Amino acid sequence: MEKQIESLLNKISIVAIILATLTLILLFIQIPETCFNPNTILKPHQKFPKSSCDASHRTLTSPDKQSRRIWATKAWQNGVASLLTTFLDLRDQNHFHNNSHVLCVSAGAGHCVMAFKGVGVSEITAVEIVESPPLVSRADPHNLPFFDGVFDLGFSGVFDRALFPGRYAEEMERVVKVGGVCVVAVEECGERVVKEVGNLFRKSEVVGVKNVSLLGSRMTRIVMRVNAAS
Structure with missing residues (x-):
């Protein structure tokens, strides 16, 4: 079996x-x-390539074309428009003029650069941890690579996201000349937070506070005039 x-x-x-x-x-x-x-x-x-050496390279889109595609989007244009409104308001209050040298700190992709250009400012420097050419260069906002008192206005639309707010404020204040202004935006807040922000700018005084809409968010804009040399 x-x-x-x-x-x-x-x-x-x-x-x-x-x-x-x-x-x-x-x-x-x-x-x-x-x-x-x-x-x-x-x-x-x-025809299929016999080897990788025979393969033709794909046509790549240039950085300039990529940027222009982004700038043409509705989201980008709306963001720039919201900043343009607040910058026009600041100019009307004589906080800067078309010949001012402006610094944008933590400038992101560069919406603020286009907005300042939109109101007529030609001399604009923008920095961010990660560069976004051609509008924004790379620099640490806690250690700005500029001499003291070289800018008429310093702007940051994301001040409340700073890792070290005290150092961030000190650097903004240092590179803005006496008589110039530091303008920061934080999440919409009340008097207590405004005072706390103002205290970080030890050589400046708060000269203007306004709730505004920036880049699709409700923000509080705080303007401080530098009164003492850094």
């Missing part, structure tokens, strides 16, 4: 091996429908 069972198992094994072998042979000799048939005659631009 055992010999019969062993003989049956051997037969089954042989049949399984034969079927597996036939299946492999069929896979090798048959071209799947999804594969490229090497016998197909292709036009020159359709």
Whole structure:
């Protein structure tokens, strides 16, 4: 009985091996429908490269074209428009003029640069931890690479996100000349927070507070005039 069972198992094994072998042979000799048939005659631009050296490079979009595509979006234009409104208000209050040298700290992708250009300012410097050419250069807002008192106005639309607010304020204040202004925006707040922010700018006095809409968020804009040399 055992010999019969062993003989049956051997037969089954042989049949399984034969079927597996036939299946492999069929896979090798048959071209799947999804594969490229090497016998197909292709036009020159359709030919597959023989190696990576023969492969033509994909046409890449230049950084300038990429930037212009972003600037054309509705989200970008709305962001710039909101900043443009508050900058016009600041100019009307004589906090800066078209010949002022403006610094944008933590400038992000550069909305503030375009907004300042929109109100007529030509001399604008913008910095951020990660650069966004051609509008924004790379620099640490806690250690600004500028001489003392070289700007007429310093602006930050994200002051409440600073890792070290005291140092951030000190650096903004240092690079703005006496008589110039530091303008910061924080999440919409009351008098207590405004006073706390003002205290961080130890050589300046708060000369204006206003709730505004910036980049789709309700913010409180605080204007401080620098009264003492850094």
